[in-house]
Amino acid sequence: MSNPKYSIIIPVFNRPDEMREMLESLQNQTIKPFEIVLVEDGSTQKSDFLVDQFNLEINYYYKPNTGPGDSRNFGMGKAKGNYFLFFDSDCVLPEDYFKNLDMVIDLTNPDAFGGPDTAHSSFSNVQKAINYAMTSFFTTGGIRGGKKQLDKYQPRSFNMGLKREVYEAVGGFSDIHPGEDPDLSFRIIKAGYKVSLIREAVVFHKRRIDFGKFMKQVYKFGVVRVILNRWYPDTRKLVYFLPTFFLVGVLGLVLWSVKISVYGLVPLLVYTALIFIDALRNNSLSVALLAVPASLIQLLAYGFGFLKSQFQLNLLGKAERMAFPSFFFDKK
Template identity: 30%
Template sequence: MLSIILPIFNMEEHLNQCVYSILNQTYKDYELILVDDGSIDKSAQMCDEYAEQDNRVIVIHKENGGLSDARNTGVKVAKGEYIFFIDSDDFLDDNQALEKIVNRLKNSKADVLNFGFKKYYANEDKGYNYFKIDKNMPIEYYKHEKGFEFLIQNSLYIASAWNKVVKRELFEKNNLSFKKGIYSEDIDWCARLLIVAKKFDFINESFYCYRQREGSISKSISNKNLNDLKDAIVTCYDMSNDLHDSFKNYYLSYVAYQYATFLVCQAKVKLDQENKIYIDQMRKYSFLLKYSNNKKVRILYILNRLLGYKNLCRIMRIFYGVK
């Protein structure tokens, strides 16, 4: 059985599309845990109505504590063998999505199953596949480090909880709770997941639609966003100290991509005394860029080597039109 966890905060506009994309799945053996995180719109009432319609729906009403707290609350009551997080403004565009997930897990018995997704634009009513790959992970990669290598070499392991299905026992045995009160919570969580999971898998199915919204957390960048991102990268790097060399190099490729994300984010905020400190603090971690085989990250690595960190940051600010 799957446990699908849906954190919800003031999402009445998109909630029906999200929930019914789950309830209308061909695969039926799951529980849908709706965590109402202190909504003040109609979301809380809608959750109760879903539960009245379908006995697979479990509703938890709680005080607002943020996305991480809502996810953690859902995990505590989950009973399924695997956990699947879905954000409440996203949805599944294939009613066989869960069936494909379960069938794949029956074969691979992976700790973590990764899958593709689309960036969905409501104004176009269209989604665009994010990953550029045309195959699943080969079967012979299931039971050893090759699986992780496949993910990293093809840039398939991203800092996102919602494009993964994770064995529930990993949460119980490894303290895989999400850190509360921070942005970029998925970066640190996905890094810890990399370290504790033993079997990885990937299916080239992009049934998850990641809604692109103006004003969402991922679209608006503040000094707190930048500071939390900085702290997450440093935490991830510190966790690499005890890893053996062959695994460590691939792990640091994941961290390098997050470092590149920091460079992009710093270029999108207006400079002030506070964020200048964060940017300067990250200078000493610029060596991380060398670990990535991602083409865009490699370009940043080359520019950093040729021009230096300070000039790289300036060029990026010019590119994004922020002074």
């Protein structure tokens, strides 16, 4: 394939098993107008042995560990397609993904785009519960990949695409992680390009496999949101403060129950009951039960990260890289 329509760019770090599943889903596509640029980001558990196991055009590259954003930039420098597509290595595509994408792209011709993510029936109960926590009305307002949006749609790199010319005009991903994808989306929107949500282009996204890893992830999301608000002041929204208000409220209710009356916990119990009932509508009893701690983790960890970042950056006035050096990769 000399001039593919799409170049699929996937950074991978020590996830050969997940990469195999991703490639299997690409092998099963009903149409294949793509090449695959697989960028191994300094892994010790490499995925190179997978290349010859699939009847796909896979271009494999190994490079030092500089983070997913820089690895995607590296991949774009090697890609031949007219569109650059990005997926996380822990995603799986339904077999009609490219059929649906092609139909909408040819009809609407967006400059950049993204699609929603959801849980596959084969995912673990914890993964399904985490998916609920990340998409529920009771935790995020249902805005992630849905019809409701806080502002102009901002594609995320687990399921994101853009024209080659957009990359050439605005550049690639920055060295922050997480947060490199909304940063790029903000720059694309600011440059005046047409950005679209393609609801038909759904991916199955595993996210984190346990609550501990999920807690670390959403904590980082909270920290990064304050950094992005500093970089792009016009993107500040009151809703981003809500998890911090929730955190403070929960602490207040717990203190009230200890010092004054146990009935202080009633509002929290009502809220968790609503989560359980809502999750039970489309999930098993086990997933609904797990959705309660997953939702609390999502809100409390994000709220703590947001509060900590506000304190470090806006109260103490520290620079981002000084306050949170581990959130920035050094390019090698």
